[in-house]
Every structure is written in C-alpha cells, then in structure tokens.
Amino acid sequence: MDEPAIRxxxxxxxxxxxxxxxxxxLDVAYGEVFALLGPNGAGKTTTVEILEGYRRRDAGEVTVLGVDPAVANGKRGTTSDAVAKRWRERVGIVLQGTGEFDELTVGEVVRHFARFYPAADDPGAVIERVGLAEKVRARTHTLSGGQKRRLDVALGIIGRPDLLFLDEPTTGFDxxxxxxxxxxxxxxxxxGTTIVLTTHYLEEAEALADRVGVIARGQLIAVDTPRSLGRRDSALATVSWRTPEGSWERTQSATPTAVVTDLAARYSGEVPGLTVTRPTLEDVYLEMIGGAA
Structure with missing residues (x-):
C-alpha cells in the first residue's frame, strides 16, 4: 500500500x-513488525496510547489505518459512527493487563469478546493458538500469571485485527x-497483520522485529533494523583467546577472520578459548539510552 499503516x-x-x-x-509499514524500545519513563507508553486512541496528543499529526485515532475514539473532532466502529474492529490491543474475570472460564471470556466483532475468529481455535486449550474450562482466577497473559493475547487477536498493539506481551512467560x-x-x-510491539526483552525484539525504534527522554533517537541499529553490523569484532600461560588476550578488528587465521597459524591449528563477538542489540541499546540520558 502507498500509505503506511501508521504515520x-x-x-x-x-x-x-x-x-x-x-x-x-514515525512510519510503520503494512505487514511490518515494529518494536518500540525504551526505558521506563521514556515516553513509549504515552506514544503507543496516543496511537491506540486512548490518550490525547497536544500537537502533531497521527493516522492509524488511515484514520486519526483520537477522532475514532471521540477525543478530537468528529467522524461517523460507522467509520469509528470499523476502525476499532480493525485494531487489536493487548495491554499490560486486560482485566479480571474471576468467575468466568477461559472459554466464556473469549466467546464473550468474540461477540464484539462481526467477523471474529473461532474462539476455540484462538484458545488453542495461545496455548490455553487445556484451560478452556478453568476459571480465570485459577490461572498462573503467564496463563493470564496468554488470555490477554487471545482477547487481542479474537477480532482478526489488521493492526495489533502488544504491550510487554510475554511478561511472566517461561x-x-x-x-x-x-x-x-x-x-x-x-x-498480513501489522504488529507494534513494546518489550524489555531485547532478544525478543531481535527475533521478531523487522525494525526497531529507540525512544529516550521523549525523543525517537534511532530507527533501524535490529542488525543495523547503531551500525552494529559494521562494528569492530572482538577476538579473545587464552595464552599458553593461562591469561586472556583480546583485540578488536574490522577483519576478524584474518586475526583468527593468524592465531591458528601461531597455535598450530586450535586456538585455546577462541571467541569472536560483535556488539549485541542490548549493547547498542544501552549505549544509546545512556548517551541520551
């Protein structure tokens, strides 16, 4: 599509x-998984809540699936009820806690939420997808923290959303x-679902996201692929090894293969304790937010 899912x-x-x-x-493309990273208090929750239509903005332009979310949720201007309703049907949200349904079973809660959507997914299939099939008849107050989180996810995807917001979705998961x-x-x-993910698990962002954005002190300081963020793909590699005396040596190089080749010749093949590492996503992220602070 010519227009982004989020602008x-x-x-x-x-x-x-x-x-x-x-x-x-910020632009988020249709079909993209975009992870928003940042420390507590950096502004990421406020940003996401504005995109979801839960919070008013003071200034700026926002469109989500072609609609201003503040208008769709009645917080700014006017729009037709049909447009607003259709927009809400297309957006799925998994908050840090959806709510309490202590006396209802997992199946009852998911079936109840399915009634809110004209083309909801099959409740049984959704319960299966989030790994709660064995708990379908269990009352929700008996679920563990991780199982309650799975129920939150089920409620977020039951409407077959075009865009899904996930706020710390795997908190409590083993x-x-x-x-x-x-x-x-x-x-x-x-x-085809577009996904906006906030997470404190850097390996989760690296595993799932097409791009990541780092927000600190209310500013979006970087947007790139996990591999290229902070130029980590071209950063110097650190080569470490153990000497015959038992001490450790290390060097940084833009050509680690050449260093390893030289070491292999020096040690007649096997280099004791050899490791070759580049900065992790966590290394780059911590450097970025530390510099912003």
Missing part, C-alpha cells in the same frame, strides 16, 4: 512542564512459552 508527524505530549513526547516522526508466542507472532505477520 506520525511532530507528535508532542506534555504533562505540565514534563514533556513526555517531543516531536516524534522461555519455552515465550518462543511459542514468537511463533504465533510470526504466524500473524505471515497472515
């Missing part, structure tokens, strides 16, 4: 003298459950 220009939001979001520009969830996200993207 933001000069977005600004302040709370008194505290500027939470300062002149952010490593196996987290990777199962990653497979679900890849499946949703393969089906």
């Amino acid at each position: 933001v220009r000069a977005l600004r939001k302040a709370y008194g003298d505290n500027v939470a979001v300062a002149a952010i520009d 490593p196996e459950a987290r990777r199962e969830f990653w497979a679900l996200i890849r499946d949703l993207q393969a089906g």
